Amino acid sequence: MAKGPRKPSRTQLREQLLASAAATVLPEAVDVCVCGGGAAGIVAAICAAEAGASTVVLERDLACGRPILATGNGRCNLTNLDVRAGIFNNPVFAEKVLGPGSFAAKDVLDFFDACGLATGFESEDDSRIYPLSDQASSVREVLLARAERAGVMMACAREVTDICAGTVTFTELFSGRTGKLAATSVVLACRDGFVPAGLEAKPFSPALCPLACEGLPFEQLDGRRSDARVTLLRDGQAVAQERGEVLFRSYGLSGIVIFNFSRIALPGDTLLLDLAPLVNEESFASMVEAAGSARGVIDPAIVEVLGDVKRVSCTVVGKAQTEHAQVRQGGLLTAQFDPATLMARELPGVFAAGEVLDIDAPCGGYNLTWAWKSGMVAGAAAAAFAKA
Template sequence: MARAGSPKGRRLHARAVARREAASQAVPDSCGVCVVGAGASGLCAALAAAREGAGAASVVCLEAGPRAGAPILATGNGRCNLSNADLSPERYNDPALAGAAMGPTPESDVLDLFGALGLAWDDEEGRIYPRSRAAGSVRSVLLQAVAASGAVVGTMRPVTAVEAADGGFRVGYEERFREDGGTGGWRRRTLFCRRLVWAAGGGSQDALRPLGVDVTPTSPVLCPVAVAPSFADALEGRRARGAVRLLRGGSPVWEGRGEVLFRSGALSGIVSLDLSRQAVPGDAVEVDLAPEASLDDVASLVGPRFRPHGADGLIDPAVAEVLAREASGSHDPAEAMASLVKALPFSVTGLAHPETAQVTRGGVAASAVDGSTLAVPSVPGLSVCGEALDVDGPCGGYNLAFAWLSGLRAGRCALSSLLLP
C-alpha cells in the first residue's frame, strides 16, 4: 500500500481528486458549441463563444486529460512565454494563415486579453511573460474567466468519434472516471452540438478525416537537432553563445543567434530548437562561437605561433581546449583553430529526442480552412484552431500567441454563425 506522502501516494491522491472533480462536472447531452480540447486555444475558444453568446447558446469544452489548461503549465519551462512583442506573420511556416487568424494587431490583442483577465506581464527582450514568471498565473486567470462566462468544462472525457448529423455533430466520448459495469470499460457518452471547434492539439487531427477534412502528416519541431558524432560528443554539457548557420548544398538557408547546448549526438538550446524547424538530414550546420570577432581577430589571438589557450578570453576555455586539440594535428594549427572558432562544423542526421518537441508541424491543411473565420467550408459548422492547424512558429511566445488568438477567432466566429438568422 502506498504511503500518503510517497510519490506513488501523491499520484494516487491526485488521480482520485481529478476523478472526483470530473464526476462533479455536469456535462449536458447537447449544446450550441462544443470545443474539443481545453488547452490554450480550446479555453480561449470556449471563452470567446460563451461571451459572444451571452447566454444565447450553451458552450461545452471537453478535455481528455485530468486538468483543464494543463499544457499551459509546461510552457516556457514553467514560466509561460505567452507572447512576443513582434508577432510578424513571416515568423510562421504559413504567413498567410497565421496573419489571417491572428488579425492586424496581434501583439496588442494578446496583451488586451490577459490584461482584462487581471494578468500583470513583463517584456523581457521582446518575450512576454506573466509578472509572476509562473505559468500557473496564466492558467488560473483563464480558467476563472471561462468559469465566469458560463461555459462548461468537462475533464477526463477523451473524444472517440465525431460524425455530422442533423445539421450539427454527434461527439462520442468516454468518461474516464466512471466505469461501465456492463462492459468493464469506461462509460461512453454522446453529445450533440450545432457547432464544433476542434482544438485538441497536434496529432489529434486524424479524428477529422472521416468528415473529409484535408489533413497533412504531423512531425515534431522545436526539439534538439541530431548531428553526426563529432564535436558535440567532445563538448557534451558545455554551452556557448553564438551564431548558427544552416547550409544546404553549400549555400546558407537560415541563421539564428543564441545559446547552443552541446549534447551527445545533438545540438540543443533555444537557437537549436528554432533550427529544428528548418534542418533536414544531409544539411550542414556551422556554429560561429565568436560572431562579434573576425577570422583575423581570432587568428591573431591563437597565432602566428600556435597558442592553444590564446582564445580562452573569447570563448569557454573548456571549449577552446577541445578545438585546440583538434587543430593541433593540422599543418597550420593557429589557422585551423581560428576556422573552428568561426565555423564549427556539424552534419545533420535528423531530430533528437522528438518526444520533447514543444509543438508539431502538420495538421489540418491551410487550404481546408477559411483563415478569416477558421471554419472548414467543406464541413459546415466545423472550425479548427491552435496546434491542430498546420501552423507553427519559432521559440519566443509565437506558438502560444497563435493559440490564444486563433482560439478566440474560432470560438467567436462559430458562435456568430450559430446565431445568424
C-alpha cells in the same frame, strides 16, 4: 509548531481529479463543444461563452490548461510584440487570422489584461512578453477563472474520438464508456488529436527540438554552452542563419537556435558554428596569438576539445528528444478553412484553432500567440453560428 494540512500524493490527486471529472454531468445538447482544453481551446470556450453560447470543453487530460504550465520553461512566453506573419510556415493564412503587424500581440495583451494578468517584457531590448509573476501557472489560472465566470463547463477525462453531423463522440476515461454530446458548433482544439472525416491533414511531425548530429566529439562536450552564429547549409548553400546560445549534448546540439532550425533541417544538412560571433576574425587571431589558444574568448573546456572555434561544422542526423518537442508541424490543411471564422468550408459548424491547424512558428511566443488568437476567432464565430 502546528503542521498545515498534508499535500495529497500524486495518486490521491489523480483520484480526486477523476472523481471530479466523473461528477461533471454533461447536458444532452450544447451550443458550442470545444474539443481540447489547452491554450487555444480554453480561449475559444471563453469567447464562445462570453458571446452567450452554452459551452462545454471536452478534455482528455484530468485537468484543463496543463500544457500551458510547461511553456517558456515554466514562465510562459505568452506573446511577442514583433509578431510578423512571415515568421509562420503559412504566412498568408496566418496574417488573415492574426491581422497585420503587431495587431495579434495587442489582441492577446488586451485579452489577458481583461483576465487580470499583469505582463511585461523579458528585458528592455526584447519583444518577448511574460507574466510579471514569471509563472506559467498565473496564465493558466486567470484563464480558468475567466472561463468559470463565463459559465464554461470543463468536462475532463473525456477523449474525443469522432465528430459527425453535430454529434461529438468521446470516451470517458473514468468509466471506459462512450458518451455523446450534440453540439451546433464544434471547435477542434486538440492539437495532435484525431482528424475528423471530411477534413484532410498533413501528417504531424515534431519540431522545436534538439538535433542529433555527427562529426564532433559530442560526448566530450556534453553540457557545455556557447554563444554562436549558426549557419544551416544544404548542398553547400546557406539556408538559414541565426545567433544565440547553443548547448552541446552527447547526441548533438540543443538551444533555441537549434530548436528553430529543427523546423527546416534535413538529415545530411551541415551546421556551421562560429562560437565567437562577437569577435571579428582579426581580433580573434590576435587574441589567440596572445593567449596561445581561444581560451580567453570562449569556455576553455570547449577550446580544449575543438581547437578551432570560429569554423566548427557537423552534420545533421535527424531530430532528437522529440518527446519534448515544443510544436507539431503539420495538421489540418488551412485551405479547408475560412480565415475570417476558422470554420471548415465543407463542414458548416466545424471550426479549428491552435496547433491542430497546419500553422507553426519558431520559438519566441509566436506559437502561443497563434493559439490564443485563433482560439478567439474560432470561439466567437462558433457562438455566432450556433446563435444564428
